[in-house]
Amino acid sequence: KNEVEQSPQNLTAQEGEFITINCSYSVGISALHWLQQHPGGGIVSLFMLSSGKKKHGRLIATINIQEKHSSLHITASHPRDSAVYICAVSLIQGAQKLVFGQGTRLTINP
Amino acid sequence: DGGITQSPKYLFRKEGQNVTLSCEQNLNHDAMYWYRQDPGQGLRLIYYSQIVNDFQKGDIAEGYSVSREKKESFPLTVTSAQKNPTAFYLCASSIDPTGLLGNTIYFGEGSWLTVV
Numbered sequence: 001k002n003e004v005e006q007s008p009q010n011l012t013a014q015e016g017e018f019i020t021i022n023c024s025y026s027v028g029i030s031a032l033h034w035l036q037q038h039p040g041g042g043i044v045s046l047f048m049l050s051s052g053k054k055k056h057g058r059l060i061a062t063i064n065i066q067e068k069h070s071s072l073h074i075t076a077s078h079p080r081d082s083a084v085y086i087c088a089v090s091l092i093q094g095a096q097k098l099v100f101g102q103g104t105r106l107t108i109n110p
Numbered sequence: 111d112g113g114i115t116q117s118p119k120y121l122f123r124k125e126g127q128n129v130t131l132s133c134e135q136n137l138n139h140d141a142m143y144w145y146r147q148d149p150g151q152g153l154r155l156i157y158y159s160q161i162v163n164d165f166q167k168g169d170i171a172e173g174y175s176v177s178r179e180k181k182e183s184f185p186l187t188v189t190s191a192q193k194n195p196t197a198f199y200l201c202a203s204s205i206d207p208t209g210l211l212g213n214t215i216y217f218g219e220g221s222w223l224t225v226v
Contacts, residue, residue: 002152004152033214035217040219040220041198041219041220041222042217042218042219042220043202043217043220044217045214045215045216045217048214086152086153088152088153097143097155097158097168098143098153098155098215100145100152100153100154101152102150102151102152103152
């Protein structure tokens with residue numbers, strides 16, 4: 001079993017829909033990262049969380065440390081949000097390394 | 111603007127050849143990382159460096175080598191010993207080498223390596 005599991009693996013929605021991507025982890029962490037990978041391959045860091053909730057524009061990330069679960073929400077989704085979204089965790093032991101989920105491929109249709 | 115530059119974007123290698131992927135950052139970050147991405151899999155750590163002239167093996171270091179002679183540069187050599195080198199390679203950096211502060215990690219645009 002992977003230490004970081006994302007769901008769903010693939011998600012297709014219509015423009016304007018509210019999107020939720022989930023991430024569960026089974027190890028102790030110092031932080032959780034949400035990343036966005038463009039079709040060309042480059043990766044951008046969206047959020048880094050250690051507790052609570054963060055918001056940036058139409059993106060919201062939450063984390064529940066007790067349940068070892070995080071969600072990434074996209075409000076009023078747009079075709080330009082189409083990308084692969086990756087959850088990654090910094091381990092408490094060996095925190096300089098990240099453990100990555102397999103990613104969620106999101107497609108927003110106009 | 112500060113960032114990470116990887117080159118080349120696309121590289122073709124003949125079997126038996128070594129190739130070197132370049133990674134340069136002007137963010138003044140101490141920590142640098144190389145990851146490999148294969149279809150349907152999460153990123154896997156090849157090597158990381160927390161400080162100049164020091165580096166550590168990651169989870170899949172066999173067939174790869176690195177150097178860290180300068181803070182801003184962390185080149186990755188894919189040697190002929192790497193049996194399945196065709197993949198997407200990503201370089202990354204972060205300001206805190208221990209990772210204990212949970213710092214944001216910055217990625218390059220990646221390099222596609224294909225063995226022909």
